[in-house]
Amino acid sequence: MEAYLAELNDAQRAPVLQKDGAMIVIAGAGSGKTRVLTYRIAYLMNQGVDPFNILALTFTNKAAREMKHRISQIVGSSEAKNLWMGTFHSIFAKMLRFEADKLGYPSNFTIYDTQDSQSVIRAIIKDMQLDKDVYKYKQVYSRISSYKNSLITVKAYFQNPELKEADAMAKKPRMGEIYKAYVDRCFKAGAMDFDDLLLKTNELLNRFPDVLHKYQNRFRYILVDEYQDTNHSQYLIVKALSDKFQNICVVGDDAQSIYAFRGANINNILNFQKDYDNVQMYRLEQNYRSTKNIVNAANSVIDKNQTKLEKVVWTANDDGPKIVVNRLLTDGEEGRFVASSIFETKMQNQLNNDDFAILYRTNAQSRAMEDALRKKDIPYRIYGGLSFYQRKEIKDVLSYLRLLINPKDEEALKRVINYPTRGIGQTTMDRLGIAANQYGKSMFEVIENLDHLDLKINKSTRTKLDNFVNMIKHFTILSENADAYTVADTVAKKTGLLQELKKDGTPEGIARIENIEELLNGVKDFVEGQKELADASGSLSEFLEDVALATDMDKDTSDDNKVALMTIHLAKGLEFPYVYIVGMEEDLFPSAMSMNTRSELEEERRLFYVALTRAEKQAYLTYTQSRYRWGKLVDAEPSRFIEEIDDQFKDYMIPQDDYKYKPLIDTDIFGDDVDKSKLRQTKPKNGTPPPSHKPTEQQLRKLRKMKPASSEPAKATNNIQLEAGNEVEHMRFGKGKVLKIDGVGQDKKAEIDFENGGIKKLLLRFAKLKVLS
Ligand SMILES: Nc1ncnc2c1ncn2[C@@H]1O[C@H](COP(=O)(O)OP(=O)(O)OP(=O)(O)O)[C@@H](O)[C@H]1O
Ligand SMILES: [Mg+2]
Numbered sequence: 001m002e003a004y005l006a007e008l009n010d011a012q013r014a015p016v017l018q019k020d021g022a023m024i025v026i027a028g029a030g031s032g033k034t035r036v037l038t039y040r041i042a043y044l045m046n047q048g049v050d051p052f053n054i055l056a057l058t059f060t061n062k063a064a065r066e067m068k069h070r071i072s073q074i075v076g077s078s079e080a081k082n083l084w085m086g087t088f089h090s091i092f093a094k095m096l097r098f099e100a101d102k103l104g105y106p107s108n109f110t111i112y113d114t115q116d117s118q119s120v121i122r123a124i125i126k127d128m129q130l131d132k133d134v135y136k137y138k139q140v141y142s143r144i145s146s147y148k149n150s151l152i153t154v155k156a157y158f159q160n161p162e163l164k165e166a167d168a169m170a171k172k173p174r175m176g177e178i179y180k181a182y183v184d185r186c187f188k189a190g191a192m193d194f195d196d197l198l199l200k201t202n203e204l205l206n207r208f209p210d211v212l213h214k215y216q217n218r219f220r221y222i223l224v225d226e227y228q229d230t231n232h233s234q235y236l237i238v239k240a241l242s243d244k245f246q247n248i249c250v251v252g253d254d255a256q257s258i259y260a261f262r263g264a265n266i267n268n269i270l271n272f273q274k275d276y277d278n279v280q281m282y283r284l285e286q287n288y289r290s291t292k293n294i295v296n297a298a299n300s301v302i303d304k305n306q307t308k309l310e311k312v313v314w315t316a317n318d319d320g321p322k323i324v325v326n327r328l329l330t331d332g333e334e335g336r337f338v339a340s341s342i343f344e345t346k347m348q349n350q351l352n353n354d355d356f357a358i359l360y361r362t363n364a365q366s367r368a369m370e371d372a373l374r375k376k377d378i379p380y381r382i383y384g385g386l387s388f389y390q391r392k393e394i395k396d397v398l399s400y401l402r403l404l405i406n407p408k409d410e411e412a413l414k415r416v417i418n419y420p421t422r423g424i425g426q427t428t429m430d431r432l433g434i435a436a437n438q439y440g441k442s443m444f445e446v447i448e449n450l451d452h453l454d455l456k457i458n459k460s461t462r463t464k465l466d467n468f469v470n471m472i473k474h475f476t477i478l479s480e481n482a483d484a485y486t487v488a489d490t491v492a493k494k495t496g497l498l499q500e501l502k503k504d505g506t507p508e509g510i511a512r513i514e515n516i517e518e519l520l521n522g523v524k525d526f527v528e529g530q531k532e533l534a535d536a537s538g539s540l541s542e543f544l545e546d547v548a549l550a551t552d553m554d555k556d557t558s559d560d561n562k563v564a565l566m567t568i569h570l571a572k573g574l575e576f577p578y579v580y581i582v583g584m585e586e587d588l589f590p591s592a593m594s595m596n597t598r599s600e601l602e603e604e605r606r607l608f609y610v611a612l613t614r615a616e617k618q619a620y621l622t623y624t625q626s627r628y629r630w631g632k633l634v635d636a637e638p639s640r641f642i643e644e645i646d647d648q649f650k651d652y653m654i655p656q657d658d659y660k661y662k663p664l665i666d667t668d669i670f671g672d673d674v675d676k677s678k679l680r681q682t683k684p685k686n687g688t689p690p691p692s693h694k695p696t697e698q699q700l701r702k703l704r705k706m707k708p709a710s711s712e713p714a715k716a717t718n719n720i721q722l723e724a725g726n727e728v729e730h731m732r733f734g735k736g737k738v739l740k741i742d743g744v745g746q747d748k749k750a751e752i753d754f755e756n757g758g759i760k761k762l763l764l765r766f767a768k769l770k771v772l773s
Helices: 003-007 010-017 033-046 061-075 088-103 114-127 137-149 154-159 161-169 175-188 194-207 209-218 232-242 292-302 331-349 363-375 392-405 410-416 426-439 443-448 459-481 484-494 497-504 507-531 540-549 598-612 640-644 676-680 697-705
Strands: 023-027 054-057 084-086 110-112 191-193 221-224 248-252 280-284 323-328 356-360 380-382 563-567 576-581 615-624 626-629 632-635 650-652 665-667 673-675 727-730 734-742 749-754 758-763 768-771
Touching: 003 010, 003 033, 010 033, 010 280, 023 033, 033 054, 033 061, 033 221, 033 248, 054 088, 054 232, 061 084, 084 088, 088 194, 088 209, 088 232, 088 540, 110 114, 110 194, 110 410, 110 540, 114 137, 114 175, 114 191, 114 410, 137 175, 137 194, 137 232, 154 161, 154 175, 161 175, 175 191, 191 194, 194 209, 194 232, 209 232, 221 232, 232 248, 292 323, 292 598, 292 615, 292 640, 323 331, 331 356, 331 363, 331 576, 331 615, 356 363, 363 380, 363 563, 392 410, 392 459, 392 484, 392 497, 392 507, 392 540, 410 443, 426 443, 443 459, 459 484, 484 497, 484 507, 484 540, 497 507, 507 540, 576 598, 598 640, 727 749, 734 758
Parallel strands: 023 248, 023 280, 054 084, 054 221, 110 191, 221 248, 323 615, 323 650, 356 563, 356 576, 380 563, 576 615
Antiparallel strands: 626 632, 665 673, 727 734, 727 768, 734 749, 749 758
């Protein structure tokens, strides 16, 4: 047996060794599904399967890179290079480039990102003179996106009166027209949006049998990770491509299906056995990632879902510490707690920053975490915020690059035609836009042909437009012979972009110049990397495609030793030794918007399962007592998911019998006291609207100062030697006697009999006790 096969257990090895046929691996988190896919590819190659015949679809490009890296170690990198591995979007964008002409697109079609798409929609809503409060562009965008992912084309839309009715019911009777206008504009601009990459692939495979056969023959072996989160459009692509040979291996976990809100269909995994002949079903049960406490805690939670496949997940790993639950006063305190805890854990165990992750339900929660980490000088990185490529100055450069590759690209044109300023105003642009519509041409073509058109544009503006077009054409010619770096560098210098920022001279301007430099370095790296590949040359088109589909997640960060901050959705498939799940509050997690139906609540619970199972060694859950929501400070209740973790697997840092008890004067772990009755006034009472103003920092500070007079601030006890029999004093529970000390290190607890509070168990590392004797 090859050595690498010994790195699998028997259950994992079985699907790896089954070379042909349809198979599904259903298994809980951390049981090695991704490992099975990786090793299966290596094994296929060892069995003589040509890497050109293997297609692997992953959830992120980063995951694909990591798999490729491991496969290279097993089979050698020259072979692994030829594998087609990546996200659905990146793989099928590549395929569409080859076949674009069949669908009437240029092969250099632009990929519109969400910003571009939304900007097109905004323009349409404006042109149609619709009420923008009714037709909110983001909502319209996601509606169009869901049509596309359900394969409802414009034609299909108008053939189905029910859809029109549904939109009319939602007070958007003109959705269909917007949809049509949007599709037309994108097509005219030679642009596909993200959803088109799947929709058009389906169209291609349906309408052109020869193309379908070509790719069926090419991709003899297909593998899909995270199959539970495929949407209908993706499902159909996989089904079509694998139909001939039926060598398909999908892995997934129904308990981790968390993208239903974006059209993912859990039935794809449940129905897999009906879709193919002789499906082999494999189950993996041993979790290698996490401690017993984490695995069991996660099991006890997911058990509460009714819709699920029964699965066993166990681990031979250590018990590990229990899940720590902590309550904080505000998100600011929550941030400080997390930052201090990371700092302490790191120091005590000699860990790196990238051993830690902070996960949250909504992006807005990152700010408090960032503030606290910054104050403690802990380097961090936020994933999934505005990606580097969406920053203004970067998008400006990229828009020039997009335009020179595809002059029809209207979003790019609008962005740069008058930046840096060239005296081409909005009126001119409006006239060009109308003419473009009238002649069914792109704006660029209209500008090119100005001399032959009767437009009300004066001579000096015509000269300016002429100069602009000539500059772009000059770049286009350059790009035909030069690599991406040379072109990008020339564009940054010759368009006046850099000068403009230099002139600006502000720190922001300088930061922007640095970002452009970083972009250019990135292009250079890309070119070097591409030159090693068999089927790539480092051209600008290749670079732009890479960028269009890069998410923030995909940036190579192997040398990046930082705490990771991201939403739980993004954390899928990843693992970290220490995980903090923050904002464990009702209405936040589970989200208020997801509590209307049982199935929505179950999806939130699966999300929590995903979050918990990212942790290898320890998980922390935090919640606050009051949080700003929609500009108001409101009372927060602990998330039901905390309660749902079986008691034996969790520990409350604040004694449990105190859990729901809300005293007037409350002590948080930092010893700051706040008169909670003041904070609670903000909760609506008897229909009276709460005061909508936010207490100022000053007011909060004042509230915090109202401590009971205490002689000396108590210190956290983790460094104090404490043993049974000691007399101690606690700020809230008063004097007490230590009965027993349990646990070691991080987990050390004292059982104390307090005069005022009875017997409590406190984690010494956080409890602030004064030792009296
Ligand atoms: N047989 C094994 N021996 C040792 N380690 C293993 C084994 N199988 C998996 N692992 C390790 O366990 C961890 C989890 O594996 P993997 O990421 O493949 O699980 P998964 O089922 O894909 O998880 P998720 O459901 O979160 O995507 C990884 O660090 C992996 O390297
Ligand atoms: Mg995985």
